Amino acid sequence: MRKRKATVLLAGLSAAALALAGCANGDGGGDNGDNGDNGGGDGGYHIILVSKGFQHQFWQAVQAGAQEEADAQGVTMDFDGPASETQVDNQLQMLQTAIDSGPDAIGYAALDPEACLPLFDQAEAMDIPIVQFDAACNSEYGNYLAATDGVAAGALAAENMAEELGGEGTIGVVAHSQINSTSIERRDGFIDYMEENHPDIEIVDVQYGDGDHIESADIARAMINANPDLDGLYGTNEGSAIGIVNAISELGIDPGEIAVVGFDSGSAQIEAIQDGSMLGAVTQDPMEIGRLTIRNAIALIEGEELPEFTDTGSFWYDADNIDDEDIRQMIYE
């Protein structure tokens, strides 16, 4: 472990990486690093997950799910990810380090679907199985993705927004990225659903705030000021949605006057839904993404057939069903 830490340090992540390594080891434990070829069919595998991040509670839930499954199956799991979801370079470094350390399998969530191609070729050449989670690399190799169907999830958000607005009105979209596939799918799924089913609903503006709370709040304020009759705002991830909620409260607009639909959960968003400042949100099942990734990895190591894509599901929740047992399992504080 020590050696790996040092490498990551040199890669320029210094303290951030230490924090990560700290929490990745916390409950996983164990000696990995030098047990690359302990093949056997009875578990004991070493699987490295390279995530899109680790600070965001979503990724922590993915990690928790993966850890749970890893413990249940008796495999060792390491979890790595860059400090922010814009750091494509850093993430590729981590994937490189993961490949170099020769694990039994790698789980990868692509920040950029093309930049990962050379490393996937390398993994293929070294015969390291790859499974993918959340977002895929455009590679023929390792083409097994466990993720939320983002287009369906965006459409689910649109459906509930349209119902609240009674089929007509104006909506602004605060998305978190122009290049990230989850952001693109949730945006397009939402916009396409509106265009197909609700011609009287107009999307007046789409802006991008990197999922940053303050940036997204500033964007939402500008949208509301530019469009005083705005009926709805849609945030494509947790940070975007919280930014919208903050902007509305900063402007002193009554909660509920503008219908706000968000994504994922987190305690601030849960509270906003409970107190009525948010209509509701679409949640994925991050724990299941983590669990399925580990299951897929083990199946692949043992030579089983895997589907190219498994939808881990998306679910609408609002003040009415937020306390249901099956919803509670998917949202996180």
Added chain:
Amino acid sequence: MSEAKTETAPGTPGSGWNWKSWIQQGLAVGTLVMLFAFFSFMNPAFYGWSNISGILLATAGIGIMALGTTFVIATGGIDLSIGTGSTFAAVVVGVFGVNVGLPMWLALIIGVGAGALMGFINGFNVAFLRIPPFIATLAMMMVAQGLALILSDVAPIYFRDTPWFSQIALGNLIPGLPNGVLIMFVLVAISAFVLARTKFGRITLAIGSNVEATRLSGIPTKRWLVMIYTFAGMFTAVAGIVMASRLVSAQPQMGVGLELQAIAAVIIGGTSLMGGRASIVGTLIGALIMSTLINGLRIMGVQSEWQFVASGIVIALAVWVDSLRNRSKST
């Protein structure tokens, strides 16, 4: 406000009547006025007070950071640790005020102290260990980010149990004006006074003009440098607190990347990257130009991609004008 527009060599404090300096100031103010006129013409929603106060609030965090950085840059240094440093200070407030449960006022003081300590270490590394400012503060930037993540356990810390915490940025002591903006204006006044009217300000500019001459004239420049970085660190912490107040939480990944925006604001405002020349009001205007530009483009519904392009061009133009001026001075 003329006392704040200071262009000076060692021994001539406050002799701010250089016409070139006025051109730079005028250009910055003129740019801001033109931006306002243009965006107001394009969309009347732009000059509504609700939007103006939004611009001011968006300026507050970066603006406060930039004020402290103005002093550091005036010495010919740079401070890259202000973005993640502000996050670190906010997390420290969260840890002591929420997790440990100290009274919030005490936690706020500890947070500002943490900012001062970061600045102190920066200054010590620059002045006594002779690490170039770029590297010393780059190192601090990483350390601060790491510590913010470690202390917060990589999760946001919420200040919900202290209702007045959100009032630090969002309350209205002056009706209609968010307190975060008020804090920025008060700090502008204080730092303008310190720069133009105190020994601290004079020595800051003297070090930036010619550190060797300053030292030979009997001023302990190393100790002063440490004090200047420490002073800047406190601004960083206040910026972090204002931003955390706006979010009612300390977000461990909050301030990443803000340092470059703050530095750009300082440079647009006419402070020289070479040191020796600084303007506090210029820094405020520089920060306002950045946030006005982004807000105006958003109000017009311009794509985010073009917002970056426009900001980049404005920064390049501002620094180009600055270099023109330096060239004419040296010939």
